[in-house]
Amino acid sequence: MENEKNQKPFDEEAKREAENTQQNSSEEGKKMEIEITRYKAIVRAFNEPKKLAKLIIVIALIITLVFLGVTLIALVVKSYYPYKTVNSNEYGATVIENEDNEIIYWLFNSADLWANSGIHVKAGDVISVRTSGAFHTAIHHLVQDAESNCVLRDRWLDPMGGDHGGAKDKKRSKYRISQTAEFNTILMQVMPDTIMSLKDDSGRYKKVYDRYLDGSGADIYAIGSGKEKITIRNEGILYFAVNDIALTDKVIETMLAYDSFPGDTNRLGLKEYPNFKDPDTTSGNTELHYYKKEHFVDAWYVDNVGSFLVVIERKKQ
Amino acid sequence: MASLFSLIKQAIFSRTQSDVTIHERTFVTELLEAEHKGDPFALYDFFPRKYRGKNLVITRHLIFIFRCIVLLFIGLIYIVYDLIHKIVTGQWKSKRLSPEVLKRRVPNTKWAKRLHADKWRGMPSSTGVNAIIFTFVIIQAILLLVFALNFLIREVVMPDNEASINNKGVVSIDQGVLETQHFFLLNSATCWTSSGIAVSKGDRVYISASGSMYSDVGEMNTAADKNDTLKYPRSLFYRDGGGISEKDVECCIYGRCSSDMKDTNNRPYFGSLLYQICDETHGAELYNNPDNHKNKEKDSIPVNQVDFDKFKNKILADDMFHFDADKSGILYFSFNDILLDRDMIDKIVKGDVCSKEVRDDMLKMASAKEVEEYSMNKELMVERNFYKEEEKNLKGKIDSLETINKEKKSNHNDSILIALQIDSLEKKLQICQDTIDSLFLEAQIRWLKDSDHVDDKIWFADNLGEALINVRVERNIWNNDMPLYKKLLVAMYRGVNELWKPTSTTISWWSKPSEDSWSRKVHDWLEKPRHYRLYLAILIVIAYFTLDAIVSSCLKPKKCRTRPRRRRRKQSAEVQE
Numbered sequence: 097m098e099n100e101k102n103q104k105p106f107d108e109e110a111k112r113e114a115e116n117t118q119q120n121s122s123e124e125g126k127k128m129e130i131e132i133t134r135y136k137a138i139v140r141a142f143n144e145p146k147k148l149a150k151l152i153i154v155i156a157l158i159i160t161l162v163f164l165g166v167t168l169i170a171l172v173v174k175s176y177y178p179y180k181t182v183n184s185n186e187y188g189a190t191v192i193e194n195e196d197n198e199i200i201y202w203l204f205n206s207a208d209l210w211a212n213s214g215i216h217v218k219a220g221d222v223i224s225v226r227t228s229g230a231f232h233t234a235i236h237h238l239v240q241d242a243e244s245n246c247v248l249r250d251r252w253l254d255p256m257g258g259d260h261g262g263a264k265d266k267k268r269s270k271y272r273i274s275q276t277a278e279f280n281t282i283l284m285q286v287m288p289d290t291i292m293s294l295k296d297d298s299g300r301y302k303k304v305y306d307r308y309l310d311g312s313g314a315d316i317y318a319i320g321s322g323k324e325k326i327t328i329r330n331e332g333i334l335y336f337a338v339n340d341i342a343l344t345d346k347v348i349e350t351m352l353a354y355d356s357f358p359g360d361t362n363r364l365g366l367k368e369y370p371n372f373k374d375p376d377t378t379s380g381n382t383e384l385h386y387y388k389k390e391h392f393v394d395a396w397y398v399d400n401v402g403s404f405l406v407v408i409e410r411k412k413q
Numbered sequence: 414m415a416s417l418f419s420l421i422k423q424a425i426f427s428r429t430q431s432d433v434t435i436h437e438r439t440f441v442t443e444l445l446e447a448e449h450k451g452d453p454f455a456l457y458d459f460f461p462r463k464y465r466g467k468n469l470v471i472t473r474h475l476i477f478i479f480r481c482i483v484l485l486f487i488g489l490i491y492i493v494y495d496l497i498h499k500i501v502t503g504q505w506k507s508k509r510l511s512p513e514v515l516k517r518r519v520p521n522t523k524w525a526k527r528l529h530a531d532k533w534r535g536m537p538s539s540t541g542v543n544a545i546i547f548t549f550v551i552i553q554a555i556l557l558l559v560f561a562l563n564f565l566i567r568e569v570v571m572p573d574n575e576a577s578i579n580n581k582g583v584v585s586i587d588q589g590v591l592e593t594q595h596f597f598l599l600n601s602a603t604c605w606t607s608s609g610i611a612v613s614k615g616d617r618v619y620i621s622a623s624g625s626m627y628s629d630v631g632e633m634n635t636a637a638d639k640n641d642t643l644k645y646p647r648s649l650f651y652r653d654g655g656g657i658s659e660k661d662v663e664c665c666i667y668g669r670c671s672s673d674m675k676d677t678n679n680r681p682y683f684g685s686l687l688y689q690i691c692d693e694t695h696g697a698e699l700y701n702n703p704d705n706h707k708n709k710e711k712d713s714i715p716v717n718q719v720d721f722d723k724f725k726n727k728i729l730a731d732d733m734f735h736f737d738a739d740k741s742g743i744l745y746f747s748f749n750d751i752l753l754d755r756d757m758i759d760k761i762v763k764g765d766v767c768s769k770e771v772r773d774d775m776l777k778m779a780s781a782k783e784v785e786e787y788s789m790n791k792e793l794m795v796e797r798n799f800y801k802e803e804e805k806n807l808k809g810k811i812d813s814l815e816t817i818n819k820e821k822k823s824n825h826n827d828s829i830l831i832a833l834q835i836d837s838l839e840k841k842l843q844i845c846q847d848t849i850d851s852l853f854l855e856a857q858i859r860w861l862k863d864s865d866h867v868d869d870k871i872w873f874a875d876n877l878g879e880a881l882i883n884v885r886v887e888r889n890i891w892n893n894d895m896p897l898y899k900k901l902l903v904a905m906y907r908g909v910n911e912l913w914k915p916t917s918t919t920i921s922w923w924s925k926p927s928e929d930s931w932s933r934k935v936h937d938w939l940e941k942p943r944h945y946r947l948y949l950a951i952l953i954v955i956a957y958f959t960l961d962a963i964v965s966s967c968l969k970p971k972k973c974r975t976r977p978r979r980r981r982r983k984q985s986a987e988v989q990e
Binding site: 129130155163205213 | 572
């Protein structure tokens with residue numbers, strides 16, 4: 097419609113021109129010459145610099161808009177169908193994304209009790225986890241045995257874990273984070289993403305998260321050296337730990353109750369209250385009493401030596 | 414056109430015309446024969462000749478420079494056009510032009526008339542110049558679109574992703590759009606490890622790390638043996654991991670310089686991850702030493718701390734610690750621990766900067782036997798032995814006096830006299846013992862300061878743990894050899910990407926508002942990526958309509974313009990009259 101409207105004045109002009117020509121030709125002996133100027137409008141536009149400048153601005157705007165649109169489309173395509181994209185999250189996990197899966201590498205130190213991987217998972221996600229590396233459960237034993245050149249009393253453990261065969265370990269096994277999983281194997285837990293830190297400023301674990309620490313009310317998966325197709329039950333962040341005993345108040349109380357069974361004390365092979373500290377005679381004199389007083393939940397973790405490379409594969413749905 | 418043809422037909426059938434000749438002029442003919450309107454440098458008219466604005470940024474000088482650039486561009490096109498025009502019209506053969514051509518070529522402007530019309534003879538029409546400009550813009554636009562599509566497909570959607578490993582064991586994967594992702598394992602027992610990752614000035618570097626470390630394996634062993642708590646918390650590199658240690662931080666490599674303490678939001682802490690960019694031939698600077706930089710103006714601090722929590726909880730998800738490189742060089746990494754160099758030994762001995770535990774730990778390294786046998790300590794040891802003899806004598810005298818005192822209990826006056834003597838001897842003994850201690854301490858310091866005895870990195874060697882470091886480098890586009898069009902495309906892409914996946918820099922203006930305010934609620938709502946995308950979509954729609962309005966106003970300026978108020982008043986006054 098707009099073109100037709102624009103066309104009209106030019107047609108009228110051409111008509112007038114033709115009439116003039118007709119008049120002239122009738123005067124000159126019935127001879128008519130018609131000149132068709134098809135491109136007059138374009139030429140006129142070129143002759144007007146303001147119009148041309150506006151036209152150029154419009155073209156530049158259109159190009160910018162097209163580029164923005166195409167870039168947004170490219171970004172959407174990239175986010176849904178990434179092609180070997182490598183990223184990392186703020187907790188140091190390396191994420192290699194592909195069209196149908198993502199592979200995440202993350203280093204886990206065995207001395208950390210529930211180390212935050214920063215990997216967010218949703219309920220229903222299907223993931224496969226593989227681990228490699230080895231760790232030792234007691235640095236002081238390692239040093240003493242190395243100094244005395246004798247066979248290690250505690251062997252280095254692979255991600256599958258295992259106990260050291262002593263009666264003490266067997267009795268203690270029911271207090272570890274997961275009773276069904278092997279002792280010292282690698283565990284994974286999904287914690288709500290509202291938990292920013294399990295520790296306070298002084299480095300001690302916050303008591304409010306005890307149920308996540310000792311596994312009593314937590315969503316725990318036994319991983320070992322690897323586990324295929326784990327279906328995630330709750331949304332949250334993945335945390336990792338080895339299956340040892342997290343000494344929360346509740347666990348310590350249960351252990352002490354078992355240990356002080358009439359006529360059969362120190363069944364768990366507990367050591368004495370550190371001799372360089374003033375014992376709290378009212379509560380008790382074992383190492384557990386000291387740990388409880390200090391809220392030293394990871395007392396049996398901090399002496400671990402060694403790291404694991406955790407590889408997580410997540411299929412895209 | 415239909416009306417024109419019907420007119421011709423009518424003329425033929427009514428036989429008013431005996432002969433009809435129809436000439437259809439081509440676009441080139443029309444263009445070449447177009448009449449002059451405006452200056453040959455036609456776009457010049459588009460810009461104001463006089464600028465009356467009071468804007469501080471857009472000054473008359475700036476407008477003048479802009480005009481010069483535009484005129485230069487148009488002038489260049491004009492020369493090309495003139496050449497083509499002369500060849501097409503055959504003007505290059507004859508020097509004289511027909512009067513019709515000359516008439517057409519005199520511009521019908523005041524400026525041209527003022528400058529004598531004769532001077533403009535032989536100059537082509539401005540229409541042609543404008544046509545070339547327009548064609549040039551159209552070709553450029555098409556090329557830009559083709560390049561943009563090629564760039565987006567090859568660099569964004571399906572980049573090459575070539576992986577390589579450098580001589581330091583760092584795995585590097587190209588990510589397209591001038592981005593490279595690197596990752597490597599860093600052992601905590603080394604002081605300043607070269608990553609071999611080259612960065613240029615202006616590059617943006619993103620860092621993250623996983624793993625943990627403990628800074629004293631000996632203490633870890635003792636604590637485990639005694640069932641004791643650890644002296645320091647384990648270092649997880651980020652603060653919200655809990656338990657950062659700020660104890661003795663003034664002895665650490667990042668913290669010993671007064672400038673390290675200036676940033677209150679990023680206070681140094683023990684066991685943190687440090688980085689610096691330096692020339693590989695010179696190697697890393699061990700710590701920030703103001704003496705090395707006092708002669709250089711605006712010199713940056715080489716050693717910096719990675720603050721993994723800097724952008725957390727303040728901005729949107731996936732925002733990692735990042736910084737803009739202020740110089741070119743190689744990235745070096747280290748953990749924040751105590752470097753036991755000569756200056757630090759002095760400071761620790763004085764006890765100004767550290768706890769007593771650190772001081773005792775250091776002095777433990779210099780055992781009595783080694784200190785006594787050290788050749789540089791001979792004089793001190795002779796002096797110490799002299800005082801030791803003196804100490805022995807004094808002790809002997811005191812013992813003998815005490816024995817006499819015990820035996821002669823009857824005489825009260827004698828016992829008082831002996832007690833006074835013992836007292837003065839004990840004072841001398843105390844001075845003597847202090848002298849012995851100070852001489853031994855001096856001998857210890859001499860022994861410690863000898864580079865053969867103590868490695869200055871000895872307290873790094875007892876660190877236990879490692880970190881998997883991720884480094885993403887976004888290259889500075891302006892400090893690169895690639896073509897300009899590609900630079901522009903990358904810049905535009907990054908702008909869009911920044912909006913799509915914003916970092917703290919994008920919304921740094923959006924400071925955390927106070928509690929219980931409406932802006933705080935909006936801020937918290939926006940922190941979730943899903944909400945941000947919605948917000949972004951609304952912004953894009955608004956931007957689209959704004960651009961649409963601009964385009965429409967450009968195409969139909971009359972509709973958008975309003976009549977000036979003065980003219981309207983004049984017209985209304987005329988109507989009233």
